[in-house]
Amino acid sequence: MLSMGDLSEFLKVSFFGISVYQALLSFLILFLTLTMRRLIIGSFIRMLERYAEKSKTEWDNSVIQAIRPPLEVLILAYGIWLAVKILPQPTEPVDIKHFVNVIGEVLILLLGAWLLLRLVSVVDAVVKQKAADPKHWLDISIAPLITASLRILVVITSLIVIAQNLGYSVSGLVASLGLGGAAIALASKDTLSNLFGSMMIMVDKPFKVGDWIKGADFEGVVEEIGFRSTRIRTFGKTVENIPNNMIANVKVENMDRRKDKGYNVRRIKMTVGVSYSATADQMEKAVESLREILKTDPGVDQRMTTLVYFTDFGASSLDIFLYFFSNSAVWAEYLEVRQRVNLKIMRKLEELRLSIAFPSRSVYIESMPDNKSSGLSPGN
Structure with missing residues (x-):
């Protein structure tokens, strides 16, 4: 039977520089980490869920679900890091102890960044839910900008802190970037x-x-x-x-x-050019007829301003200006109203024996005086 002294001597026996005591303790920590982490996390999550049940908000349940995976990985990583720390860590020819410490710190920072990014996703869902309410001051278009800004902030801050823990001088890095500041500013x-x-x-x-x-x-x-x-x-x-x-x-x-004001309309503005053969009475009758067309057409919104006037003597036409609104902003319905009004205008002008003008130019040729009257002779 082994005595306490024999057991103590056995625990001091080492293989490759690692004692039996250190190996057993490291293995025990790994075993407890693998078997107990779900139990620990489960108990912690259930405690948070009991508090969440008393809350009137819904987002706290999302927060609990967001933090669970990072916490599980954090406990596992910490257990592995602690088990490795117990083992001997030579400093020559390579400083293993420093390397293990740095790896542990960087891993914790990465897990922290992961946790924050998952919380940003919760914020994104909450912001979108608030923005979907028309009575809330938040706009749905702002939600992606808010969450993108938060993610960029988390990533940049994490990279800076990790760089500092790896021994890099962040202030020196920023100063070196200042040398190319003008080029960066121009490019951006x-x-x-x-x-x-x-x-x-x-x-x-x-x-x-x-x-x-x-x-x-x-x-x-x-x-x-x-x-x-x-x-x-x-x-x-x-x-x-x-x-x-x-x-x-x-x-x-x-x-x-x-x-927002109850006007689902679309503006129609056009100019109808009548040929210069029209008389003043015909133009007056045409304006009155076109006003009547707009007044009686079911597709023209009568709540809005409607204008029909003989406005200009154009280069090739007598111009009648029309300004009105269709009672629908839907593209197909708007085009249907515009087409119907145009056809009514064409028929009315035909009825009034008026023609629609087109760009034209009149050329007047005067007869030249004969040679005798001009004082010119064939020999000149």
């Missing part, structure tokens, strides 16, 4: 202008995701507002990415804002 000019453009869109809120907007070179429904560009789905179902700095510096019409 468009990126920065797009970033400021997205900030202006967030602050001014000229439109939001789902709005129908129209500019000089684009028209469609906003699908996404990003850091660099705004994605628009055109009526031809193609996708256009418009740089935010361009949108911030041009005139943008928000066609859906009319719905």
Whole structure:
């Protein structure tokens, strides 16, 4: 039977520089880590869930689910790191002890960054839920910008802290980057202008995701507002990415804002040119007839301004200006109203025996005087 002295001597026996006592203790820590981590995490999570049940909010359950995987990996990594720390760690020819410490610190920082990124995903879900409420001040288009900013902040901060723990001088790195600051600033000019453009869109809120907007070179429904560009789905179902700095510096019409006031309309503006053969009485009758067409057409919104006037003596026509609104902003319905009104105008002008003018030029030729009257002779 082994005595306590014999057991003590046995534990001191070493193989390759590792004693039996150190090996057994390291193995015990690994065993407890693998078998107890789920029990520890499960107990901790259940405690948090009991508190969450008393809360009126729903996002706390999402937080609990977000932190569980990183905590499980953290306990496992810490157990492995502690088991390795118990074993002898030579400092020559390679400083294993320092290497193990650095690896442990970096691993903890990476797990912390992972945890924060998972929490940012929870924030993203909460922000989108709040923004979906039309009564809330948050806009759905701001949600991706908020979460993207938080993710960038977490990643940059984590990289800086990890670099410091690896022995790099962050201040020296920033100073060295200053040497190429001018080149970087020049290369990132468009990126920065797009970033400021997205900030202006967030602050001014000229439109939001789902709005129908129209500019000089684009028209469609906003699908996404990003850091660099705004994605628009055109009526031809193609996708256009418009740089935010361009949108911030041009005139943008928000066609859906009319719905906020109960006006789901679209403007129609045209000029009808009548030939110069028309008399004043015919022009007066034509203007009255066109007004009656717009007044009686079911597709013309009578709540909006309607104008019909003989306005100009054009280069080739007598111009009648028409200004009115269709009672639908839907593209196909708007075109149907416009076509119907155009056909009614053509029929009415035919009825009044008026013709629509087209660009033309009159050339007047005067007869030349004969040679005798001009005083010229054939020999001259």
